[in-house]
Amino acid sequence: MIETHRWSTPSLAAGLLIVATAWACYQDLEYSVREDAAAHGTDLQQQNAPDSLGVLIERLRHIPGEFSADPRSDPELPLDVVRAFVHFGHTAVARLVDCMDFEDPVAATIAGEGEVLLGFMCYFALVRFVHYEPTDDLGFIDGEWPGYLSPDATIRELRVAKRTWETVIRTGSYGIP
């Protein structure tokens, strides 16, 4: 019993030393990762973005609801999805524009019958948080701008809108309020 006691004290001390060292290393590691993230936040964000944005776009496919002539009754985008897109900022904008010509039908419909394409849902998510205002020669908002889409947008209209938004991205002429 005495011997055991004699040996257990140094063992306990050594154990504590090992635990303390390991904890210190962990703290250093965690700190350096945090520092790295702070210094290269955008890079890390972009590295994580592709998978996460893919998941978010996949969720757009399954959002239920019906579109009509009145946007007030449009399907509701889950706020966590919108927040996530906003979190990814310009990376999300580029990705949503990229999927604006996706032709797969989604769960949402037009009045319960008409087909809505994923490309429109990407546009729908994009304009939820992105600010862009095209104007005509007189300075009024341009109602004929080809970047606008309706839920019944054809594949051709989706492609034209995508090209138009690509120019908006290239010129950096949009904002995220």
Added chain:
Amino acid sequence: MSSIELNVSLHVFSTTGGTHSPTSFHYHGLAVDISRVNGRRFWEMTNEQAAVMSVQLAGSLGSFIPRNRLAEIIGPDISVRFYREHWPEVTAAQLRRAHRSHLHVSVLP
């Protein structure tokens, strides 16, 4: 625009600066885009909330602007322009969807 008193806190996302088209009323100090009301962003609101807020705000702001100077009010549930031909319904709906993130108010010089 002249200063007006409203009992709400508004965040003006864009006035004369920003990234508007070269012809925009914004560059002449004749337009504002409001993106937050009492700290809450339009994109954070449900469709219904954004619709109600945009209409109420449009009514409040519009009442301070001389009728002969109002040019456009476009937001999540409103899309009107004055002294020009009204937009077709499809276009008006597209504009409301495209302005889901803010309320645009412009006036004539």
